[in-house]
Amino acid sequence: MIPMSKIVRTITNILYVFIIGFGFYVIIHGHLTPGGGFQGGAVVASAFALLAVAYGRKKIVSMLNKEHLSVAEISGLLAFICLAFLGLGTVFFFNFLAVGRSIPVFSNTPAGINPGDLNTAGILPLMNIAVGVEVLSALGVVILTMFLGFKEGK
Amino acid sequence: MFGILETGYGFWSPIIWIITIIVIGIILYIIWHLGEPAYKKGTEQTKPFLAGMPEPSKEAVTVRADNVYWGFKEALKHYYGPMIKTHSGIINDYISWFVVVLAIVFVIIGGLL
Amino acid sequence: MFENLVPHLPILIIAIPLFGAFASYLFSKVSDKARDVFAFIVLGVTEFLVLVLGKDIYTNGLRVYTLGATSAELTAPTGYIMPVRIILEVDALSIFMGIITVTVAFIVFIFSLKPMKEYSGTDKYYTLMFLLLVGMLGIEFTGDLFNLFVFLEIASIAGAALVAFFTHRDESAEAAFKYVVICSLGALLVLFAVALFYGQYDALNIAYLANVMKYSLLDKIAFCVLLCAFAMKAGSAPMHMWKPDAYGEAPGPVAAILVTASLVSMYALLRVCFTLYGRGLNTEVIGWIITVLGLLSIFIGVTMALIQNNFGRLIGYTAVAEVGFILLAAGVGFAGFSSTGFGFTALQAGLFHILNDALDLGLLFLVSGAVLHATGKRNLNELSGLARNMKYTCIFFIVGLCAVAGLPPMNGFASKLMIYESVYQFNPVFSIIAILASIFMLAVFVKVFYSVFLGPELKEFSSVKEVPASMLLAMGALAVLIIVIGLCPDIFVNNVINPAARALIDYGIYRGVV
Amino acid sequence: MNKYVAAIALIIVFIFMFLTATYMHPFGEPENQDMDQYMIENAQNETGANNVVTSVVFDYRGYDTLGEATVLFTAVMGVLVVYKKTRKGGE
């Protein structure tokens, strides 16, 4: 696919930073606002799609590395399942940060209506981040693979 | 008891079956032993004799899988014709069959029960 | 220390292969050898754990695991009537299926070590194999309907991707497309039924739903949808057409494990019929429906298998017929819903046949994979005289043939005998049809045996070699299992099948945990 | 497959599905609400998250979410299999 016009590329250059930033905002604030790992990851992946469309086939290969995205995807999943494994002292998927409150990380527990505090909800934010990384790289891999199409054998 | 499967209306014992097979095998061996002793492998005796014609190549005499039950397929033409037509390989037909079965089950269970 | 681990086994058996799936993809970026060793260790550990859990459950009864609660046995929050978290519920039937699944997956893994080296993308192959295993185990162990849907999707997607693995063949894409469309349609309808339950009772737990079920029209419709969806995924006629396509085009070992995947759908069907609905609906009518589906499957599967020319496709049609036998037995068991009499015998026979089916058809598909590996051909018309060079494969094929066709003293005979006798009490005609179909099955495999292994030796196959030792080992393991089960069926029926069948009939125990 | 038979089957399925829509509780007035009411009341206390949906997704039904992430991973593997490089000999 050929790259699109200069106007599109310029706008993309400005815009994709904001899209990715917004995506990460959605991921990190998943336990306070609507959204979460999946939605934020999809937003970030849409920035990848924008880049792919604007810059075309040749350029995008140098910008996004499929191998790196693949490794990021696996590490997100491994982080997720390891967080679940960590609760195994009690039960798999046990929210050990929020319930015992022995470790002062993400351990505040507000009650009633409140504006929201990032330092709450135990392992939920960590899981959000893990899932967000997984989703953004998984969708990135899918977008890149389907965008680049078939490769013939050497 | 070991080796006897009670099915409620009968039983099945592989041990007895194996003993029977061994007995039959011994009888067969005895019969085989009474056979023609002059038979020798790899001599002129084992060559196929086709009325003096040369023996055709292996490729020509191999019975292919298609031809194994040829007569059976020919006799059941009226069953196999529509059957092969039904297995059309179109994905829509597969789903249509599912919807038809779903409709029938709906009528029987949802409507009549 | 190990005693502390036993309560956690239900989740560990699912989570360890899942971890293995993720990690093995990382390992294969390092080296193939490391990946193989790692996968072997993970599968070995899973096999060991599932056997330990099996021993525990067969002695102590069912095990419950509440995910994320403060204690594993705490199904509902303290002082509350209904479960809000996902519950894993493993009873004798679940662990029976679990042991079958893990064992078949282990053997298939050993088989595919060598032949899959020839193709590109082996890293994805092993990861998908693990994920398929995880999907099946998740379906078997879960006590939550929505969770069942999720794992159904994992199993379907992994299965579809594995069917498409031979991308150099044109037809594999078509088969995979058909497979994924059928599977996701079935899964979506399962989700629809789940939504119907959720809307009425605001619950997703199988045991709780069974307790509060009112058997309204909505429940009946949900039952129809679940019945049809699972029957389609199990491959019952006339919704079986995807099955020969997918099995015929998938690599041999993949087809061997896909047989188990369709049997897991069968398990889900049994779970829905017996545990979720129980005696609430008219069991006789539903039993008749399942029986008729089973008879159709037997008849169509066997007769269509007779005229096939593709090795995998032929076994795919016989797989349809074998599922028909299980459906027939299950239908009769559901019609005579009791812990005595012919209904119970039929149910036992059906469960026994599930075990035999997974082993027999698995062995036959492995043989087809071995033939493909040795000759590169699957068309029966092009094969001939392989018995000269592939003696051991030929012997394993004879074992599988006898088992599937129900020749004594193999395991297939024992379970089919139970099916004939119990179905005869229900309806003699059905039993006679089943016996005739079994004879047809023998004819089918005589054809295969003749055209693949017997016949004159062709020039193009004179240089064919016996397959490597790891493949022989895998096939040999299945053959030994088949012969052992065939020689002492009573031990298996009394100690393994009977508790599993009892777990279905005495549904009060399963429902009583919440 | 005969088109008319399929159409009739589709109509029958439609009739029964329509029945489900009318037999379901009126829109916006669910009959049973025990499970969700429990979550709404206790989610903030038990998990500390303000967003109840997030506590359901990652805490009460976290296992489902693990399965969902796995489905995504599986699909990526499937896509990679489809687009994988084929070797020279066609394999």
Next chain:
Amino acid sequence: MTLESSAIFNLPFITVVLLIIIGMYALMFKRNLIKIVIGLTLIESGVNLFLIALGYRKGCYAPIYTNAPTTAMVFPTPQALTLTSIVIGLAVTALMLSFAVLIYKKYGTINAEKTRRLKG
């Protein structure tokens, strides 16, 4: 029972049924493989809409404690379930479209009547 709350006015549910039936129609009668995929996504949207509609309570707000009154919240579970099922649907759709592309590469067509070498 007033007219508005009578069962026939379950309009969201009726929409759901229509979506599912339209999807099934596309699956049964459309020969284009892409249209078959679209039919499946229609069914999927129908089921997702069904789940979401089941979780609605009249006059309630999103279940987030930041701003909503604590007494009036819609059900959170269907939202979580729908989130799960949307992601699953996305994954399945991506895979199915890949297969369709592969079929097009191999067969040169995406007509279901012509992509049927596996039959009989």
